[in-house]
Amino acid sequence: MTGSVTLHDVARRAGVSLATASRALNGSANRVVGEELRERVLRAAAELRYSPNAHAQAMARGRTNIVGLSLHDIADPYFSAVAAGVMREAEAHGLLVTMASTERRPGAETDYVGAFRRHWASVVIVVGSRTDDRAATDQLAEELAAFEAEGGRAVAVSQPRLPVDTISIDNHAGAQDLGRALHELGHRRFAVLAGPTELLTATERVAGFREALTRHGGRLDPEHVVPGPFTRDGGYAAMRELLDRDPDVSCVFAVNDVMAVGAMAALRDRGIDPPTGMAIAGFDDIATLRDVNPGLTTVRIPLEEIGALAVRLALDDGVERPRVHRVAGEVVLRASTPRLPPPR
């Protein structure tokens, strides 16, 4: 990096000292620079296109305006919605967001939190379902603790069991509500495209759904619970698998919208036209998917708001921490799960 203009240059050009130049430029607290000198400094800075070195400032000040954000995959609309919320709120507070995708690589989060720690990020936000991998969780917890010990603030989203402020999406209750709603529509025989068995988010949704059926009456045979990846292709494959088992089922719950869309495609490829041949429901209410046809019944999670909330939580000097903030989902019934005609 050559040729960059430093504060020194500005000071020289304005004919003042470094201190005065610095004070003039960032209006240092409880120190006023005379109008004329300030004018001169600002002019010199503008003429030289001076741009302060953020690292030097970080060093001198001992902190930065960086938010570190770790998520699984920015191309996944679930995460990009959360990221949008984080960025919006960060922008409002003059913070810059540094983002890293784990691509679901185990241990990646720990690495990235380490990187954010090296950058003296003031805030770190970790979003994405924890797995049941105990060792990885412990390592991440340790790294986050080290980060907070150094004065940073961390917030976890969908990651319980971490020793920091946490935003917890109520998957269990949401799935339960969904199960009840589907039951009320007349459905009794269900299947579940369950997602990865090691992902807490997925298993919670399955558990909540199952509980609703148990409570209100409804059948969910073990062989109608098909695991698979949390993706569109995962939903597609799981649905095929399910159909191969030729199930006696009227409604399928895919544990997220992206999978539900894949599942619908699988149904069509088998000549089954949803929702006529099969009702289907998802989870998340991904904005981009609100116009699929038939409209997808789902549980709305305020993803963008969750991202914004994470930033606010980090910036808010709460008294006692870690805090846990629960966010509820809301069932949205659409055309993909029509009311079942009463059995004759």
Added chain:
Amino acid sequence: MTGSVTLHDVARRAGVSLATASRALNGSANRVVGEELRERVLRAAAELRYSPNAHAQAMARGRTNIVGLSLHDIADPYFSAVAAGVMREAEAHGLLVTMASTERRPGAETDYVGAFRRHWASVVIVVGSRTDDRAATDQLAEELAAFEAEGGRAVAVSQPRLPVDTISIDNHAGAQDLGRALHELGHRRFAVLAGPTELLTATERVAGFREALTRHGGRLDPEHVVPGPFTRDGGYAAMRELLDRDPDVSCVFAVNDVMAVGAMAALRDRGIDPPTGMAIAGFDDIATLRDVNPGLTTVRIPLEEIGALAVRLALDDGVERPRVHRVAGEVVLRASTPRLPPPR
């Protein structure tokens, strides 16, 4: 930030000097540290959970491993796809991505490039259609020039007229190909949901489409070209507007997929069932929307690859710059534009 462990602490604990500790940790070039001392230093670092201060390193080395990425809206699947490509490639090169959303605020890009410049980012990538706002473009150009003058490398995506390496999506040719393909399917009377008139990307697509019709025969009345925002709701509104004009049209081209989906929703709300009542095509081939029903005819743009390419371009020490890299789109015909039965 208190309590953070510094290299000094590590050196003291290992009983060596700062210099030796530094050399031991990053295997300094052409200087070897004795096996035993190195061992001691590494152990001390691990025991103390030492994490080097990235800013201090940046200062001392005069460069960073940061990629600055400016885009319009990370929640938009178009941008999140590009971002995913950038992050994948950045990760592969050990770079960290700092991202900023302009929310289409004019001038925001310039501000963000300034922020990246302050951070001594080694690479800056600016993605998103330039508008016809000449002044804003000039300012951005100037800021990018300053950034490169300081040794940084900038790449623009979809932003012609900037004095840096540019990846240019061939909107014109893509739309032209699409127009021809639709013509071959038998369509003759078209409408276009044109997006924002000041957005180059949108106008290029409209122009290419129009040119194909002119060349091969096909009608596109001026009042059947409806402008509007580049979003789902923009597509919805534009389609309503179009329907209100009661057009004699068999096929609508929405200049991006997100708008096309909104347009389909508008059709349905008016009791028109695509593609029966009206064929519809989009542009981009957004992955999340590949399963909408009916399948959306579109022009595939390799968005993720473009993001990755941008990073590679920045890292590649090209001889002569700025270079322009054109990326072509590919027409993908799906069910939303069925072949029109020949007129009897």
Added chain:
DNA sequence: CCTCCTTGGGAAAGCGCTTACCGAGACGGT
């Protein structure tokens, strides 16, 4: 036995900025 090289550790000079501290001048109160 002396000189010259090689090996490897340490001291210290920055990198660009902020900020405590210092000091000079102006001003008003007594």
Added chain:
DNA sequence: ACCGTCTCGGTAAGCGCTTTCCCAAGGAGG
């Protein structure tokens, strides 16, 4: 007229790290 006080500019001490330069010790060659 003197002193306390206030205003405002400058000096310099870091922030944590890298890297150049110096130097000591040991070995090889004459």
